[in-house]
Structure formats: C-alpha cells, structure tokens
Amino acid sequence: MIETRALSVALSGKPVLADISVALPKGRLTALVGPNGAGKSTLLMTLGRLLEPASGDILIDGRDLRAVPPRELALQLSILRQEGAIGPRLTVRDLVSFGRYPHSHGRLTAADRLEVQRAIDRLDLAGFADRYLDTLSGGQKQRAQIAMVLAQQTDVILLDEPLNNLDLAHARRVMRIAREEADAGRTVIVVLHDLTVAAAYADHVVAMKAGRVAAEGPSEEVISEEVLSRLFETDVSVAEVGGRRVVLTL
Ligand SMILES: Nc1ncnc2c1ncn2[C@@H]1O[C@H](COP(=O)(O)OP(=O)(O)OP(=O)(O)O)[C@@H](O)[C@H]1O
Ligand SMILES: [Mg+2]
Numbered sequence: 001m002i003e004t005r006a007l008s009v010a011l012s013g014k015p016v017l018a019d020i021s022v023a024l025p026k027g028r029l030t031a032l033v034g035p036n037g038a039g040k041s042t043l044l045m046t047l048g049r050l051l052e053p054a055s056g057d058i059l060i061d062g063r064d065l066r067a068v069p070p071r072e073l074a075l076q077l078s079i080l081r082q083e084g085a086i087g088p089r090l091t092v093r094d095l096v097s098f099g100r101y102p103h104s105h106g107r108l109t110a111a112d113r114l115e116v117q118r119a120i121d122r123l124d125l126a127g128f129a130d131r132y133l134d135t136l137s138g139g140q141k142q143r144a145q146i147a148m149v150l151a152q153q154t155d156v157i158l159l160d161e162p163l164n165n166l167d168l169a170h171a172r173r174v175m176r177i178a179r180e181e182a183d184a185g186r187t188v189i190v191v192l193h194d195l196t197v198a199a200a201y202a203d204h205v206v207a208m209k210a211g212r213v214a215a216e217g218p219s220e221e222v223i224s225e226e227v228l229s230r231l232f233e234t235d236v237s238v239a240e241v242g243g244r245r246v247v248l249t250l
Contacts, residue, residue, distance in 0.1 A: 001026045002047060002156065002187055007056035009039075009046050016042050017211045020056070024189055024204065026155075029182040031202035031219070032191045035232055038208040040191045041082050044158050047189070048079040060156065074102035078152040082160040082191070084145050088134035092125055092144045095133060099151030119151040122177055124170065138165035146174060150181075157181055159190045163197065175201045195247035199223040199238075207231050223247065 002024040009017040017039045024030045032040045045051045047058060049065060058065040060076065068076065078099070086095060096119050100112040108116070120129050123143040133141055142165045149157060159178065163171045171194075179201055182188040192198045198205060198219065205222035207215040214231050215222045223245060228236040237248045 001061060002189070003059040003062075004043075004047075005057045005059070007043075007046065007058065008054045009042055009051060010054045011042065011051075015054075015211065017046070017053075020213055022206050022213060022216055024187060024206070026061070026187045027182060027185045028187070028203040029178055029201055030187075030189045030204040030206060031198035032189060032206050032208065033193070033195060033198055033222075033231075034208035034214065037210075039211040040208055041160050042211075043208065044079065044160050044189065044191060045081070047156075048077060048158050049073060050079070050081075071102065074152075076154055077156040077158065078149045078154040079158040080145055080149045080160055080162055082164075086133055086141070086145065088132065090133050091130050092120065092133065092136070092147070093129045095144050096120055096147045096151050099148040102152065115151050115153065119147040122150060122173075123147040124173060139167060139170060142166060143170060143174075146177075150177065154186070156187045157189070159188070161191050161193065163192065163194065171197070195223060195228065195236075196245070199245040199247060 004020050004022050007017060007020040020043060034040055046053055093116065096116045097108060100108060100116060104112045120126055123146055125143055125147060128136060128140055133144060146162055162174050166174060175197060178188050178190055202219045205219050206213060207222055207227060209231055215227050225236055225238050234249060239246045239248060
C-alpha cells in the first residue's frame with residue numbers, strides 16, 4: 001500500500017502537485033487518469049523518488065519513503081517512465097538484464113537469467129531478444145522497457161502510459177500482465193489515457209486535474225459519465241457493451 005499525505009511538488013519553482021492525499025492499495029491495480037498536464041507523471045516520479053516533494057509525506061507499507069535506503073528501494077519499487085532514455089547499442093536481453101541488477105549486482109545467476117527470459121517471453125519478445133534496441137519498432141522498444149521493469153520483480157510497480165505505441169493485442173497482453181502482478185499481491189499503478197481499458201482492468205482509480213486529485217475510489221464510481229465529463233470538460237458517455245463499460249466521446 002502506498003499512501004500520500006498532503007503531498008505537494010514544485011518543478012522549476014512552479015507548483016505542479018498540491019495537497020495530494022491518496023491511498024493506493026496493495027494487491028490492486030490502480031489507474032491514474034486525467035487530462036494532459038494534470039500531474040500524473042509528476043506524481044508517479046515522486047512516488048518513485050525521482051522527484052522530491054516540496055512538502056507532505058509518502059508512506060510505503062507505513063514507512064516513510066525518505067527513510068528507505070536506495071538499495072532497498074531498488075528491490076522494492078520499479079518504474080516505467082513516460083520518456084525513458086535507453087542506450088541504443090544494447091540488445092533487448094541486455095536491457096532486461098539490467099532489471100536484475102539490484103538482485104545480482106552485475107553477476108547474473110541462473111535464476112536471474114530465468115527471470116530475464118520469463119520477462120522477455122511475457123512481453124512476446126522472444127524473437128527479438130538479441131536485437132539492438134535501435135533496430136526495433138516503437139512498440140517493440142516499449143515492450144522491452146516493460147520487460148525490464150517486470151524482471152525487477154518488485155512489490156510496487158509504477159507504469160507511466162505503458163500502452164504507448166502498442167497494438168491492441170499487445171496492449172491487452174500488457175494489461176493482463178499488470179492484472180496478474182496485482183493478483184500476485186503487488187501494488188500496481190498505471191497511468192492510462194484509455195478509460196475503457198481503465199474500466200476493464202483497474203480496481204481503483206485516481207482522477208487528477210490541474211495538479212490535484214479530482215476523484216478517487218473504486219473503478220465503478222470514478223469511471224462514470226458525470227466524473228469523466230467534469231474531469232475532461234467534454235461530454236463523455238459510458239455505455240455497456242457485452243457486460244463491460246465502454247467510454248466514448250462523440
Ligand atoms: N520541468 C518542469 N518544469 C516546469 N513545469 C513542468 C516541468 N515538467 C512538467 N511540468 C508541468 O507540470 C504539469 C504536470 O506535468 P505532468 O507531466 O505530470 O502531466 P501528465 O498528467 O503526466 O500529462 P500527460 O498526460 O501529457 O503525460 C504540466 O503543466 C507540465 O507543463
Ligand atoms: Mg505524463
């Protein structure tokens with residue numbers, strides 16, 4: 001469980017997040033949604049300790065994030081950044097192997113290699129494992145970065161727009177993996193723009209707007225016409241198709 005208390009963050013001296021108090025449950029998939037510029041990536045980066053809060057607290061399983069030593073944090077939390085810079089002269093397997101670094105410190109054991117292969121297989125990258133990243137398509141690169149995150153096997157998984165560049169079959173595969181990770185007891189937080197996907201996979205939803213929490217609660221409550229129309233300042237319809245909620249704008 002990750003909890004934030006009155007969290008605020010400033011970037012270049014400008015307040016970007018204000019008074020964020022959320023509780024992101026363990027063993028659940030939380031979707032972070034909201035318009036461009038709402039502060040979703042900033043929140044995710046702050047939870048991952050890549051940005052420092054101006055004030056407020058972040059607690060992971062009741063423990064102050066500031067008190068967690070870096071090595072321990074690397075074993076506990078992994079993050080897919082929205083704009084991750086990756087070295088082009090690395091193969092997919094090299095990149096995914098970096099995910100094992102906090103465990104292996106550069107000396108991969110047989111168990112580490114198995115985890116690397118498993119992550120590669122889960123992301124449907126077996127045919128690309130020995131290819132250099134700069135020879136891959138956008139979606140293949142994105143999948144390689146997700147595989148690196150999964151190989152870390154952390155209790156907390158933060159994914160910023162993991163579906164960017166993915167075709168619909170691979171998007172589904174990634175959301176199923178996120179679901180499996182949550183079902184295995186991990187705290188999974190995913191930034192999503194596709195609200196139909198959020199409705200289908202998330203247990204818990206945090207809706208952000210202009211640096212604040214606009215709504216937080218069970219997916220059925222937050223993925224509603226009223227909340228979403230207000231959030232995006234545009235008419236949003238939520239229809240039922242085959243027993244599932246589908247979010248539409250016309
Ligand atoms: N380095 C920076 N300095 C100043 N302002 C910044 C900086 N980085 C981001 N911002 C601003 O902070 C706000 C939140 O940005 P953030 O990237 O968290 O939004 P987001 O919700 O992830 O949006 P998107 O859906 O477009 O990814 C935006 O208004 C953005 O312009
Ligand atoms: Mg973002």
